[in-house]
Every structure is written in C-alpha cells, then in structure tokens.
Amino acid sequence: MDDRMYTHVSRIAAIVLRHFYLMRGNFARMMSLFVWVAVDIILWGFITRYLNTVTASGYDFVPVLLGAVLLWDFFTRVMQGVTMAFFEDVWTRNFLNLFATPLSVTEYVSGLVLSSIATSAIGLVVMLVLASLIFGLSFFAYGTVIIPFLLALFLFGIALGIIGSAIVLRFGPVSEWFIWPIPAVVAPFAGVFYPVATLPQWMQYIAQLLPPSWVFEGLRMVIKGGTVPAHMLLWSFAIDAVYLVLACWLFTRVYRYAVHTGLFARYSAESVT
C-alpha cells in the first residue's frame, strides 16, 4: 500500500477504532446496541401473535408487522449508528483535537459510516435471531428482494445520520434533541405499518420522496405473493442517492462554516446561533 493510501485508510480506521474502544470499555454502550431492538421485537412479536388469534381471516401478521418493525428498527439503528459515533466527539469536546490533525471531512464521515455498519449489523443479527427463534419470522420468506430492501433502508439511514450530525455541528450540543425523534417523525409518512394509500394526499406526496415508503410498499407486495416492480426499487435507490449527496454537501458546508467562524474552538459555548 502506498503512503497516501495508507494514511487515508489509517485515518478512517482510527475513527472506527475509537468507537470500538468506547464500546469495549463500557457495558452501557454495548447494551444500547441490542436492548431496545430486542424489546421492540419481543413486544411486537406478541402483538402480532395476539392479532393472529383474534382475526378470523387466517391472515399472518408476523411477516407484515414484525417484519416491518424489524426493518424499521434496522433503519433507526443505522441512522443512530452514525449520530452516536458523532455525538461521542460532541460529548468529549474532541473536534479541536480531531480537526487539527490531517483528518479530512470525507475520512471522518467515512469512519462514522463504517462504525454505523458494525453497530447496526449487531442489532440486525440480534433482531433476526429473536424474531426467528421466538416468533418464527424467516427472512427467507421475503426472498432475495430483502437484500435491496435492506440496502435502500441502510442508505437512507446513513444519509439521515449525516444530516443529523451536520445539524448538531452547526447548532451545538443542545440541538441533539432534534435528532433522536427523526425516525418517529418519518415513520408515519413512510407507511411502515400501513399502505401509503391510507394517508391523506399531502402526506402521500411526501411519502413518495422517502425511500422507506417504497421499501414497505414493496414488502407488502411480496407478502401478498406479487413481485416488486423494478422501477420501485430503482426509484428508492435514486432518492437515496439524492439524500446521500445532499447529506455530504450539507456536512461539508457546515464544516467550512465551522472553520470560518471558529466554531471548533468554542463549540461547547453554543455561541454560534
């Protein structure tokens, strides 16, 4: 590996390693990776089991509701994987130390994304094990189309994670509370538990601009025995690409703003509004 490539890889790996050290060194952080997703799967697993017993139609709610919860939790984990790794630098006032090194914005964000891949993968495995062992949900029931579904949700989670980090970098530590509820705000528009057609027209317009709405519409089609039209998947990836470009542009712009205003040196003062 040449020197230039080595330093790029080394800097990205440093951000990932930092997150690994933090996880390894703290029981509470490890628990946060799977406790909430496990609680969600167990809660919704029993709800779906109950619904199966009270409806006479014989309709199986497990793949529809529990599958939706699992995929939505995966998306949430991906997004929070990015923001949590970023918040570690907020909480330890580490921006001055980090950005006084040769670390570039691209390398920093790449490190956050790789950290998120690792943490969200752990959450996904825990959810899959619980959902299949306790409630008999098998990902194989969806066929191979589940892979592009997961990828589309993953990309959207990464994009929202980067956007959330940019917002906190720009507005200071207190703006953290804007970020935690983002999945809950997006969920009603994304049609996680119901068809998008259920929504009023204005909400449907917004839903069309959200990759998860296409993923969950597609998921319901697969469960009904149909196939997912290719254009739905392509559209969801196209919107993902737009969000990713927008997110990277926004983070870079906020970084430049921070360098211009001296935000890194006085970040905790919340002096920049």
Place this chain on the structure above:
Amino acid sequence: MDSRLHAGMEKETLVSSPVLDVAGLRKEYGAMLAVDGVSFSVGRREIVGLLGPNGAGKTTIISMVLGILEPTAGSIHIEGMDIAAHRAQVLMRTNFAAVYAPLPGNLTVWENLRIFGMLYGIRDLTARIESLLAEFNLDHFRNMKCGLLSTGEQTRVCLAKAMLNRPELLLLDEPTASLDPARAHEVRMVIREFSAQGAGGVLWTSQNMYEVEEVCDRVLFLARGRIVLEGDPKTLPLAHGKKTLEELFIAVTREPPTAAHG
C-alpha cells in the same frame, strides 16, 4: 545544472527557510478585530514565545495555524506550503498541545495515543507510543482512562500526543500551566531537547515570564491583535528600560509601544 549541486541548493534553502511563515494575518469576527495584520516566522530549532494579555489574539493565531480557523486575510506557510492549499500535508508535520484541548477522558492513555497516531498515519506506532510513554513518565498510566488522571498528568498525555508525529512545527498553548514546578521543568527540558535535536520549530504561549525567559529564543508581544514588540527575552527588558520580562509585559499590556524590534 549539476543535479548534486541543485539538490545541495535545495537542502540549503530548506534548512535556512523558516518552519512557519505568517504574513499579514488578520481575523475579523463581524465588527470585532481579533488579529490585525500579524506577520512573523519561526525558524528551525527556534522556540518563539507568543506573549500577551488574555484576549490579545494568541489562541486565535494558533487556531489559524492549525487550520481550524480561517483567516480573513493573510497567509500561513508551514515548511513552505500554504495551509489553505495543502492542509493535510501541512498538518502531517504539525502538532499541538493546549490546556483547553484535553484528550477524550473516556479513553485510556494508550487508546488515545493509538487513535491519534493513526490519524497522523504513523508507521511502527506501537514502538513510538512505548517510547513516548517512557519519555513522559506515563508508563504506569497506560491503561487508565485520561479522565481519571490529574490535570498535570493529562497535560503530559497531551504533550506525548503532540510528539507522536515528530512534528516540524510544534504549537504549545500554555503547556505547563497546570504542572508542578518539577514537572514543568521536565517539560521545558523535553521541548528544549526537541528543538535542539530536530529540525523543528516551536511556537509557545505562556503567562509565566520566568519560563519564557528560560525557554524561548525570541518573543513576540501581542496586544489588541497586533505584534507590538519582538526580540530576545534576555535583552528585551533592558532595551526598554525594564528590569524583568514581567515588568515589560505589564508595561506593554497597559500602554503598548509602537511596533519595534528589540
């Protein structure tokens, strides 16, 4: 031209050229002028003290040299490279320690040094960390979280971090402010040795005039964002009718004279 002669001339130019060259540096925050057209250089094997009262613009200058604050005007060249155009290459050769920038307290000394070593792309990092742990007497703290260390111990960890990449330009913002006299003396010796043995230069801020006189080869007095006095800390007070550097500092702070070289 003979290639050996050409190489020799290049080397000579490199050795005689300053490590840090700041020209016409200016920083405005809206209507407030924090740094007003500052120019100075730091030579190889030279320790330059940046002195001035609180709010004079010392930390603003250091932030601009570190690339975390954009100047409104002026240029900063490190090793002949403009930081605005070659940020990563320049920062590979620079490092800093400052009282207001402790390393993350939730990581151990070893973990912090490893992460920052990787950020600087250092090869053979384990050996480098071991040598710095020994040099800064941190060996028995290696597995302790930095947040559990005393302020003085944290400062030594920051200094070890600052030496990781064997910087050619070392920026130290009040590095001994929280150290006891014995430790402060040790740190001064380490920095002196760093300056004497390598080809690097040091820009040092301190409010301890005894320390400045002991360590610095040259001092720059900063007041209201401008350099108002410059010279050898051992001869400068007498040249301006003062007995000590501290007396001169107080006089400059109260009534800055016009820019002059001592």
